[in-house]
Amino acid sequence: MFEAVELGRELDKADFKAAEPALRTRLLQAQWALQREGVPLVIILAGAEAAGRAKVADRLDKWLDTRGMTTAAFWDETDEERQRPAHWRFWRRLPGRGEIALFFDGWYRRPLQGGTLGELEGADLERALHRNADLERTLAAEGTLVVKFWLHLTAEQQSRRLAKRRKKEQKASQAARRARRHAATALEAEPEAHYAALRETAEQTIRATDTGESPWYLIEAGDGRHRDLTLGQTLAAAMESTIEARAEQGAAGPAPVPHPAPEPAGKAPSLLDSVDLGERLAEADYREQLKARQRELHELAWAAWDAGRSLVAVFEGWDAAGKGSAIRRVIAAMDARLHRVISVAAPTDEEAAHHHLWRFWRQIPRDGYATLYDRSWYGRVLVERVEGFAAEADWRRAYAEINRFEEQLVEHGTVVAKFWLHISDEEQLRRFREREETPWKQHKITDEDWRNRERRDDYRRAVEEMVARTSTREAPWTLIPAEDKKVARIRVLDTLIQALKQALAD
C-alpha cells in the first residue's frame, strides 16, 4: 500500500517558495467558501512517529485563517474522558458549521497505537475500526467533511529523524523530554519491530476505513517541503470539490466526495517512473529460466489443487504491454484442467444489468483451481474513471468495494496476485507502429488504442491511485517492468511461484 509514497520525492526551497503564495490563496478562499456554506471540516493528521505532524500543523496554522480553527492532540487522556465512552472526547471537540478542527490522529490514535503495541488485536481492533468508519459515515451524512492524512516515512527515514531528534532533545526542557518519552518508549526500545508493527496496523486501518466519503490520503513525508506542499494542495482540492459538489447538489445533497490527491509538488518522479525499465534478458537465458519456472509452476499448480487452494491472477497494464503473452506463458505451465482465462471486455447486457462486481464474483475459481483475468474489476477505476464512463462518486467508492471483495477471496484461502505491466511511452509507440505494419498483428491495434495513448497522463494518475488504494499485504500489486517482454514473463512467473509457495507453506 505504501509503495506509492516511497519514491524519495523532494522539493527544493526555491520551488517551494514559488508555489507557496498560490496555495495559500487557494486554501484561504476554500476555507472562506466552506464557512459561507457552513461545512464543518475535520482534518486528521496521522502518521509514523517523527513524520512531522506537529510541523504540518504549524504550517496549516500559518496558511489557514485560525479563527474558528482548533487543534487537538489527544495524547493524554483526562479522568473526565476515561470515565465516558471512548468517542466522547472526539464528539465534544467536533467543529460546528464553518469551523475547522485539526486532530492529531483523532479517533485513529487508539487503533493505531493499540494495534502497534499489540494491546488491541484481531476482532477488537476490527471493531474499533468499524466504529470509526461508522462515525465518519454519520458525520458525512450531515455534511461534515473529514479529510484524513497518513504521513509516511520509510524505516530508514524514520530512524534518521529519530537520531536527529535525540540530539536535539539533549537541549530540550525536562518536561518536554518527559512528554516525548511518554509517547515513544516502545519505539525507542525496538525501533525496527515497532516500525513494522505500525506499518502493518496502519495498512489495516487505512484499508478498513478508506471509504468513498472520507478517503485516506497517503503523503510522502521524507522531505518536509514536499510533504507540506502536497498535503496543502490535497487539502485545498478536497475543500474545493466539496464546495463544487454543494453548488451542484445543494446543501441537502449527499455527502461530499473529496478529490483524489493532486500531483505531487515539483518535478519529482511518480510511482510508475520508479519502475526500472532498463533490465534486459538474453534469449538463451530467457529460454532456460522460462523452462525452469514453468516446470516449477506446473508442480505448484497441482500442489495447490491438492491442497484446495485457488488462485486469482489479475493482469492489467498499458495497451501493448504484453498482458496476453505473459498470460500464455503462465497457462502453458499449468494443466489445462486447472486454469481458466477470462478476457474482460465491455459487459454483456446481462452483466450490465447487475452490480459492476457481479460478473467477477460469478467467475471466481473453485478451491484448487486458477482463474487468470486479462483485465479485471479494476476497469472501474481505470478506463471507466478516465473515460468518464463511471461517475466520480461511483469509482471513488469502488476502491473500498474492491478491497472488500478481495478480502473475502483471501479469507476463503484464495491466493490473489495482481500485475501491472509497465512500458514506456516510447516503447508503446514502437509496438503500436509494429502492429500496424505487421499484417497478422493489425487486428490488435485500433483507433481506441491511439486515443488512450493521448490520455496517458490521466491513466498514469489512475494507475497510481489504484495501486495506492488497493495494494494490500494479502492482495498486493506487482509492478512488472515490461519494456523487455522476456523480463516481464519471468517476473510474472516468479511472483506467482512465490505467492503459491508461501500459501502452501502456511
Added chain:
Amino acid sequence: MFEAVELGRELDKADFKAAEPALRTRLLQAQWALQREGVPLVIILAGAEAAGRAKVADRLDKWLDTRGMTTAAFWDETDEERQRPAHWRFWRRLPGRGEIALFFDGWYRRPLQGGTLGELEGADLERALHRNADLERTLAAEGTLVVKFWLHLTAEQQSRRLAKRRKKEQKASQAARRARRHAATALEAEPEAHYAALRETAEQTIRATDTGESPWYLIEAGDGRHRDLTLGQTLAAAMESTIEARAEQGAAGPAPVPHPAPEPAGKAPSLLDSVDLGERLAEADYREQLKARQRELHELAWAAWDAGRSLVAVFEGWDAAGKGSAIRRVIAAMDARLHRVISVAAPTDEEAAHHHLWRFWRQIPRDGYATLYDRSWYGRVLVERVEGFAAEADWRRAYAEINRFEEQLVEHGTVVAKFWLHISDEEQLRRFREREETPWKQHKITDEDWRNRERRDDYRRAVEEMVARTSTREAPWTLIPAEDKKVARIRVLDTLIQALKQALAD
C-alpha cells in the same frame, strides 16, 4: 425489540378478501414501475422456524408477476458453493435491473443459524453482520432495493405451529420429512432454549443491520392473513417510495429510502393500545411504596457511584403525561451530587451548528453519576419526524445512529433506561383543560400542545416505530401506564431499581 409485533393481531377472512384485490393491483403496478426504472429488488424473508416463510413466498408468487422473479432458499450448500467465499452463492443469484429475487434468509442464514446454535459467536458473528451491512450498502449504492422482513412468532405461537406441523408430517413423504428434520433437529430437541437463542441472535442481527438504506421490517406472523397482508402492504410501500424517490432525484440519485411499515391490516390494536391504562393506586399505598422505593434507589445510587457505574435515563411521553413529576420523584431519591437533569428544548445556536447527536454526547455522565433527560435524542424520530423538521432520509438514518450511540454507552458500562409515559387521548384532554383552568398551571399549556394533540395518530406511529427500532436488550424502552400518575412514578422507580440492581450484580 419484538414487543411491537407481539400484539396478537389477527385478520378475519372477509377483511382479508376485501383488502386483497387493491393490494394485488398496487403490487403489480409497483413491480412494473420498478421494471421500467430498471431497479433490481431483493426481498429477504427471515424469521422464526414455522413463521411461514414458504407460505409468504407462495402468496407473493401469486400476487406478483413471476416473470423475472426468482426464489432461492439456500438451505443446502453445494460443493461449488463451499469452495468459494461465503457470499458467492448470493452474488451469483442477485437480480438484474427490473428483476426480483426472493431469498429465504439470504445472507442472514449463516449469522442467524450460527448465532442460534452457538457456532458463530462474538467477534465472528459481528464480522459476518458487518459484511452483510457492507454488501447491502454496496448494492444500494448502485440502486438495488433490498427489503428485509423478519416474521416474528412468540414462543407459544411457535410451539403450537410446530405441534401442528408434526401431526401433518406423519402423512408427508419420507423425503420431505428428512429435509425438514435437517433444518429442525436442534429446534426439536430443546424448543425453548432454541427459541430464546434465536430471539437473541435475531435482535443482534437486526440491530446491526437495520440501516437507513435497507431497514428491517418486523412482521407479526401469528396470524397468516394478517402476516401476508401487512407484508404485502409494506413491500408495496417500499417499492412505491423507491419509484417516487427516483422520479424526484433521477436514476443517478442516492440509494432509495423505503417507507416505514404501513399500519397493520384490520382494526387490530397497536403497540400503545396494548398498554393497560386501567391500573390505579390508592393514596396510602402510593405513599408507602414511594417511600420504600426512594429509600432503595438512594442506596443504589450510592452503590453505583461506588462501583463507578453511570446511569442514563430518558423520559419521553405524551404532553402532560407527567414526565416532569416522575423525574422529580426520581431525583428526590438521589443525593444531589450524583444526578443532573437535562431538559431538552430547541437546540441552541451552537448545538444547531453541530451533528444532531453532538449535544447529547456532550452531556453524558461520568462514571458513577446519573443524567436524566426530560426529552432526548429521540426528538429526531418523534417531533422532528412528525413536524417535518428533519428530512425522511435523516430521521430514518437516526435509528441506527441512536443505536450505535447507546451501544457505546452500554459498552462503557452505563446503565441505560428509556421511558415512554403513555396516557389516553381523553386523559390528556382532561389534563390540558385542568391546566388551562388552574392559574399556576397555565404556563404549562401552549398552543403547540393543542396542535400536537391533533397529530396524535402520526405521533403514535412514530412512537411505535421508535420502540420497534431502538428497544434493545441492553437499552430497552419501558412503556409506562401513566393514566394514574402515582402508578407511573412507582413503575419508573421500579424499573430504575431493577436496572441498577442487575447492573451492580453483574
